[in-house]
Amino acid sequence: MSDRRAENPRRRVSSQGPALAAPLAGQECAAEARSAVAVVVGVASPALACSLESLVDGTEGLVFRGSAPTTDRLLACCMEAGDCIALVDPALGPQGLRAFMQLLRMMAAGVRVVVISDMHSPHMLREAIRWGASGFVEREAPPAEIRAALVAAARSQRYLSPRMAEDLADSFVLRELTPRESRALAVLTHGDCNKLISSLHPNWR
Template sequence: MGVAVMTPPVRVLVVDDDALVRAGLTMMLDGAPGLAVVGEADDGDKVPAATDAHHPDVVLMDLRMPRVDGITATRRLRARPRPPEIIVLTTFDTDENILHALRAGASGFLLKDTPPARIAEAIRQVAAGEPILSPRITRRLMDRVSVQAGAYARATAVLAGLSPRERDVVVAIARGRSNAEIGAELDMTLATVKTHVSHVLTKLGLDNRTQIALLAHDAGLV
């Protein structure tokens, strides 16, 4: 009989300027299977030190904080070596700042009224390399944001360097498909899908699948 290998819990850092929100999230997530809240921060300026101290796998990041907002904190964190994944947690589902946060490198976003079980599952999903793309909210945000002058041309030029198969994967990602769903649609093995995704990220100089989806949207592929 083999020896069971215990999978370490996903380490979570909670960043929010509201002490009650932090306490509620910590209580909820510490009771969820496979998760452990390892630290808290009450403003974006404290995120680097908290990350160094606690080594989280996933950061739950509020958007609106007094000194350093979540977008700036996300951008700074993603610029560091081997950064954790970041989920923006906000009450503003129509705020354009959410889209800016995704472009800054966040792996996705959730609303603060999301059911606890869904937040816990989202953290596990992001930690496993599957960023959160809520179809309803992401579609609304993308539809509301005006494409800036030249964005289409820039996105098209960047994507021109991809192979036809890589472009197929990009479109599938932009449609919110998981790796398994992409494999089924494009008749690829899961390993092949992961290889294509990795190549796309490297070629495009992007951090995650969310940014791939945004680029595909700018290029009018979805």
Template sequence: MPAGNADLIRILVADDHPILREGVSAIISMQKDMEVAGEAATGLQAIALYEALRPDVVLMDLRMPEMNGVEAIEKIRAAHPDAHIIVLTTYSGDAKALEAMRAGAAGFLLKSSLRRELLDAIRAVHRGQRHLHPDVAQDIALHAIEDSLSPREVEVLQMIAGGHSNKQVAWKLGVAEETIKSNIKSIFGKLRVSDRTHAVTTAAKRGIIEL
């Protein structure tokens, strides 16, 4: 492990926006018990810097070039199961949070709440606890007992969001149009909606698909 002050929580900041990295680093630099160990602009850089620096906590953006945050979390946690990772994102959907948690993240923060929650989240995760933004935790609880969309249903809905008709979706996926209609009926039931537009907006809000 690289040399450093053993009393400090060493933090790796991974985000492709320089201004956000600078802002987070400025907040951390004012704390007596923390220091920024390094900064990464891509998922691949985050993995490489984790190996080189072995920070105590990683702040990981979900959307980055070369490799997204979830994939980077999976890679880091596969090699280092004890890695403490907090997701930073603009997306509050429960699906994104669950995806990150399943990959091994211990915390989920909205970028809009960094000033209020960042430091407490870092300290909590460093102690081995979890930290979820309250709105995200509530969304997860609300949808916990619902059936989740299958990978095929997500694929169908993503294509619908892109403006494709049932016939176009069927052609692209190499299945019958009736199969797509059946998929859509199932999607409506699981999302508790009654039309395509509402299905797309609901899924996007929850982070199931991206617009």
């Protein structure tokens, strides 16, 4: 009998294990949900919005908070979400990138903007960075690249694809060239050699 009595406490403890594990698991899930960074998607295309929603849902540390096909809806979602990431196409509104970024900053100060656009000239990249964008990706970028930009924004970092970063760096180099150097570089890109440049354009300054 003494052996059976000794076994009973162990049986009672083991039977309580699953009952205790369920609340703990629920608490962990709730904590993860609270720590996840909200993402609002602002694009006009329903198909693209759906793809981006799936991408956000499949990224650890991020939670999809809503999709906005208009500027007004985007602002409302960002204001409601508070500290969030807005993955947006500036073409959503007619204001242009600078005005668009200013409007977001004014109406939703806690938003971190990742621009997604087919328009990514060095000038547009500079404007986006100047007005506080956390990242810039192409609409046709692979999911891994878009995910990397969102994760960087969640960490309060900036992200540009290697190609965009190279284009941006090249644009700054070109801005430092003299007018003569810039014109010479333009001729070189058409296959002309240095000797031909000197002979054809002796008066360049």
